Amino acid sequence: MRRRTPPTLLIGGFLVALVIVTALTSAVWTPTDPTHVEVSARLKGPTPTYLLGTDQLGRDELSRIMAGARNTLLIGIVTVLIAIGVGVPLGGIAALYRGRLEDATMRFSDVLLAFPAILLAIMFAAVFQPSTVTAMAAIGIALVPVFARVVRGAGLQVMQQDYVTVTRTYGGGNGWIFIRHLLPNVSSVLIVQATVAFAVAILAEAALSYLGLGTPPPTPSWGRMLSESQTFLDQAPLLAFWPGVSIALTVLGFNLLGDGLRDLLDPKLVERLPAQG
Amino acid sequence: MAVQIVVQLGWLVVSLVAASVLVFTVTNILPGDVAEVILGTSATPEALETLRHQLGLDQPGWMRYLQWVGGMLHSDFGTSLLSHSAVGPLIVQKLAVSGPLALTSAVLALALALPLGVLAGVNYRCPAGTLISVVSLVGIAVPAFWAGLLLATVFAIQLKILPAGGFVDWSANPLAAARALVLPSLALGLVQAAVLTRYIRSAIVEVQREDFIRTARAKGLTRWQALHHHGFRYAAIPVVTILGVQLTGLLVGAVVIENVFVLPGLGRLLFQSVGNRDLIVVQDLVMLLTAVVLVVNFVVDLSYRLLDPRIRSTA
Numbered sequence: 001m002r003r004r005t006p007p008t009l010l011i012g013g014f015l016v017a018l019v020i021v022t023a024l025t026s027a028v029w030t031p032t033d034p035t036h037v038e039v040s041a042r043l044k045g046p047t048p049t050y051l052l053g054t055d056q057l058g059r060d061e062l063s064r065i066m067a068g069a070r071n072t073l074l075i076g077i078v079t080v081l082i083a084i085g086v087g088v089p090l091g092g093i094a095a096l097y098r099g100r101l102e103d104a105t106m107r108f109s110d111v112l113l114a115f116p117a118i119l120l121a122i123m124f125a126a127v128f129q130p131s132t133v134t135a136m137a138a139i140g141i142a143l144v145p146v147f148a149r150v151v152r153g154a155g156l157q158v159m160q161q162d163y164v165t166v167t168r169t170y171g172g173g174n175g176w177i178f179i180r181h182l183l184p185n186v187s188s189v190l191i192v193q194a195t196v197a198f199a200v201a202i203l204a205e206a207a208l209s210y211l212g213l214g215t216p217p218p219t220p221s222w223g224r225m226l227s228e229s230q231t232f233l234d235q236a237p238l239l240a241f242w243p244g245v246s247i248a249l250t251v252l253g254f255n256l257l258g259d260g261l262r263d264l265l266d267p268k269l270v271e272r273l274p275a276q277g
Numbered sequence: 278m279a280v281q282i283v284v285q286l287g288w289l290v291v292s293l294v295a296a297s298v299l300v301f302t303v304t305n306i307l308p309g310d311v312a313e314v315i316l317g318t319s320a321t322p323e324a325l326e327t328l329r330h331q332l333g334l335d336q337p338g339w340m341r342y343l344q345w346v347g348g349m350l351h352s353d354f355g356t357s358l359l360s361h362s363a364v365g366p367l368i369v370q371k372l373a374v375s376g377p378l379a380l381t382s383a384v385l386a387l388a389l390a391l392p393l394g395v396l397a398g399v400n401y402r403c404p405a406g407t408l409i410s411v412v413s414l415v416g417i418a419v420p421a422f423w424a425g426l427l428l429a430t431v432f433a434i435q436l437k438i439l440p441a442g443g444f445v446d447w448s449a450n451p452l453a454a455a456r457a458l459v460l461p462s463l464a465l466g467l468v469q470a471a472v473l474t475r476y477i478r479s480a481i482v483e484v485q486r487e488d489f490i491r492t493a494r495a496k497g498l499t500r501w502q503a504l505h506h507h508g509f510r511y512a513a514i515p516v517v518t519i520l521g522v523q524l525t526g527l528l529v530g531a532v533v534i535e536n537v538f539v540l541p542g543l544g545r546l547l548f549q550s551v552g553n554r555d556l557i558v559v560q561d562l563v564m565l566l567t568a569v570v571l572v573v574n575f576v577v578d579l580s581y582r583l584l585d586p587r588i589r590s591t592a
Binding site for chain 1: 288291292295296299300303304306414415417418419420421422423426427429430434435441525526528529532533536537547548550551554556559563566567570571574
């Protein structure tokens with residue numbers, strides 16, 4: 001039976017695709033150079049030349065929003081990769097080896113879970129210098145427990161399957177079971193989690209950049225654009241609008257995509273496996 | 278049950294120790310030390326050595342860790358490197374701003390999310406339920422600091438009815454102090470309400486699919502009666518669990534929002550300490566906030582054991 005595509009998937013997919021296309025386009029073309037300063041044209045409202053107006057230094061707002069999409073996506077991708085790269089093996093170890101090792105990894109991830117991403121990033125920024133790298137590292141680490149838990153939970157169910165017992169009987173080691181059986185079975189849950197984590201990472205980075213602890217100038221970043229707009233709220237209120245809308249739509253897109261993928265892929269797949277086999 | 282509480286309490290202590298080790302390690306990871314930060318690059322080695330001795334930096338790391346933790350247990354949070362004042366009283370003073378801000382935001386979020394979430398959950402097939410659901414989904418995507426900027430643009434700059442930032446001390450002018458907290462609380466509370474509404478909605482939707490609700494309905498109870506007598510308590514379990522996560526969001530949101538509205542609270546202090554590389558204050562504040570999160574999660578864990586008889590008896 002063909003299942004109906006969830007509407008959340010369509011809308012979310014559209015918004016995410018829009019961000020990706022914008023980011024890719026900005027790599028080769030923007031209406032003007034997003035870092036080009038034109039003091040004579042500062043704080044202009046929307047005109048045919050500057051579709052979204054200009055900022056306090058006369059830089060084209062639309063070009064900066066477009067370039068900001070690239071920064072946002074880069075940060076999302078790297079943070080999620082860090083979180084997956086550390087979290088998935090941790091969760092896998094917990095599910096495969098059980099016992100003390102499982103207790104230790106899960107307690108570690110519980111403690112890490114008590115550190116909100118932004119708090120960890122602020123601490124990193126205090127110790128090292130604030131930069132895109134420290135922000136990505138901190139948010140990535142803060143998201144590790146999410147993946148560790150998901151992989152462990154699903155992994156525990158996979159480990160009880162007959163085919164895993166069979167693999168063991170034939171001398172298959174833990175590494176083989178992890179790659180051959182665990183990873184394919186948790187992949188759909190991972191995709192859903194990664195999408196949601198992407199949204200969390202974007203929100204966290206925006207807040208950090210707003211505080212001046214994320215992406216440093218001159219790279220356009222939506223969070224810092226909002227912070228810069230704050231001084232000119234009375235003269236150019238729209239400057240505080242566009243970057244915010246961009247953040248909100250991107251986060252909404254990833255959240256909807258995650259919801260839609262969950263409906264489509266059904267993370268309970270792993271639970272239903274015994275009935276199939 | 279008593280054994281369970283003791284075990285959980287033990288894990289809480291272990292987690293607190295682990296968190297403190299983590300915070301201490303990260304803030305002390307760099308080879309450069311605070312003596313260099315204070316005296317600058319032109320300081321003589323002798324002056325550096327003297328200051329290091331005064332600050333206790335010449336002692337081994339584990340000893341400084343024990344002194345830090347031991348001090349905190351006696352409510353001695355150390356001395357700020359910049360202001361030379363004790364950090365403990367500084368934190369208490371800042372709580373007069375952050376406390377009310379977090380509390381009003383939490384109350385606002387609950388007051389909005391409870392009725393809206395239940396309404397959306399009960400009517401999840403109707404347009405009203407869908408509308409609430411869509412609005413809350415959009416609300417989740419809005420960063421609290423942007424909501425703050427928008428509120429400031431409308432109510433402070435356009436309508437000029439509330440201050441766009443700054444704070445007057447409670448003792449000087451309580452009304453002005455309260456007014457200064459209105460927009461920040463709104464920004465934080467509205468965004469939190471959106472998240473909470475979604476959780477409450479899905480908890481209510483889930484509970485309506487349970488067999489015991491179907492049985493209650495079959496016995497002739499209306500949907501509301503069935504939910505009132507059997508459903509709400511059950512739906513409260515996932516919602517209570519999520520309240521811990523919510524609190525984390527609230528704390529973090531407060532850190533950022535205080536900087537939007539230039540409120541002299543804990544978040545602003547943390548931000549300024551990062552700028553000044555006043556690491557002892559950063560270390561204390563991060564530890565304090567993390568401890569709050571861990572303790573709240575512990576309380577949440579206990580409370581849902583009380584809410585759900587099955588967890589109480591089996592665990």
